[in-house]
Amino acid sequence: MKLLVTGGAGFIGSVVAAQLVEAGHAVTVLDDLSTGHADAVPAGATFVEGSITEPGDLTGFDAVLHFAARSLVGESVEHPDRYWANNLGGTLTLLDEMRGAGVGRIVFSSTASVYGEPERTPIRESDPTRPGNPYGASKLAVDTALTTFANLYGLAAVSLRYFNVAGAYGRFAERHTPETHLIPNVLKVALGERDSMNLFGSDYPTQDGTCVRDYVHVADLARAHLLALDACTPGIHRIYNLGNGTGFSNQEVIDVCREVTGHEIPVVAAPRRPGDPAVLVASSDLIQRELGWKPEHNTLRSIVGDAWAALR
Numbered sequence: 491m492k493l494l495v496t497g498g499a500g501f502i503g504s505v506v507a508a509q510l511v512e513a514g515h516a517v518t519v520l521d522d523l524s525t526g527h528a529d530a531v532p533a534g535a536t537f538v539e540g541s542i543t544e545p546g547d548l549t550g551f552d553a554v555l556h557f558a559a560r561s562l563v564g565e566s567v568e569h570p571d572r573y574w575a576n577n578l579g580g581t582l583t584l585l586d587e588m589r590g591a592g593v594g595r596i597v598f599s600s601t602a603s604v605y606g607e608p609e610r611t612p613i614r615e616s617d618p619t620r621p622g623n624p625y626g627a628s629k630l631a632v633d634t635a636l637t638t639f640a641n642l643y644g645l646a647a648v649s650l651r652y653f654n655v656a657g658a659y660g661r662f663a664e665r666h667t668p669e670t671h672l673i674p675n676v677l678k679v680a681l682g683e684r685d686s687m688n689l690f691g692s693d694y695p696t697q698d699g700t701c702v703r704d705y706v707h708v709a710d711l712a713r714a715h716l717l718a719l720d721a722c723t724p725g726i727h728r729i730y731n732l733g734n735g736t737g738f739s740n741q742e743v744i745d746v747c748r749e750v751t752g753h754e755i756p757v758v759a760a761p762r763r764p765g766d767p768a769v770l771v772a773s774s775d776l777i778q779r780e781l782g783w784k785p786e787h788n789t790l791r792s793i794v795g796d797a798w799a800a801l802r
Contacts, residue, residue: 492516492550493719494593496542496584497557498535499526501666502599502652505659505712506555508532513716520545521558527665542580545587553595553722554588555715556581559629562670563603566625577628578635585639595722596636597715600649602731602772604630607765611737612704612773615651615729622765637727646722653704653733653772655711657793658800662708672743673705673797680751681801687755689740691762702737702769707787707796717781730781733772738790746790750798 498507498519503526510517511534519531522541531537540546542558559577560566566573581598588596603626604619621627632649639645656673658664664674678684692699714732721728748755777783787793 491552492518494518494520494548494551494554495535495557496520496545496554497526497559497599499523499528499530499537500557501530501662501664502655502708502711503557504530504532505662505708506557506715507535508659508662509712509716510555511535518551525666530662530665542584543576545584548587548591548593551591551593553597553719554584554593555597555719556584557599559599561601561625563623563625566623566628570624573624573628577625578631581632582635585635585645589643594644594724595646595719596648597718597722598632598636598647598649600633600651600729601626601629602651602653602733602770604633604651607767608770611769612735612771613731614773615731615776633727633729640725640727644724645727646724647727648718648722649727649729650714650718651729651731652711653706653731653770655708656705657707657709657787657796659709659712659796661800663797663800672703672740673747673794676744676747676755677751677798677801679755680747680753680798685756686758687744688760689744689757690760690766692759693762694768696739696768698739698741700740701766702739702771704733704735704737704771705790705793706732706734706785707793710785710787714777714781714783717783721781730777731772731774732777733774734785734788735772735774736788737769737771742790743794746794750791750794
């Protein structure tokens, strides 16, 4: 198939683009490089520098895999207009261009942030969606738009709601500025790029008192997109959670990073951050049952080990 990957120069988008090229598809990456990197576009893919707000003529494409978005929670609170304009406004422009060009399939990069503070864990797709910030709200609005376009225009759409994505796929590793994710920040200490790690809260009602989060390997996550692409059905918008199904505490992450890197990784105790739930774990039963997906790199050591190998 001829596929457009928006945001394909970012961490997750580049891994999906690489797997699509490996599967024999003709891949075009559209990215404005505001957070992505041109050298992350995989060999064999065509790169077009541009924005989803002006995606150009999409005639000839069979489907779109849509990753282009602003994704910093804190920034979304400070500048919500940017998130609504890009994440929702840009996607609506993209959907209109798809309709005009006769492109009937889309796989959308959504987020667990749409659930906000969960009522229970593991979180299921049927649970209430109450995003606590403009980032999550803008992603949920896109999900609503996709349902509408599926109902009105016969769009075939799949939204994948990610939990914590980590690891690496060969040379494709996390390179965010600023970096807000735990594993790469812990590894920066081992690399000598940070002096220590702040550990926010040690009195949560968990096994070791630190927050528990669901980590899914980026290679497993990317593979789910290929399955979702094949599962796109005209007139239907499917929504799936993507996680490991197993939670790892912040302390466990630091301990495994110490083992993998052989570095001490000093830790500084810090107070809880407001709004941090004790446990966030996904139920991925639905995508496992309907599409046959399951995480293969499901140990913390595998996730951290691949991330560390890509950084060295």
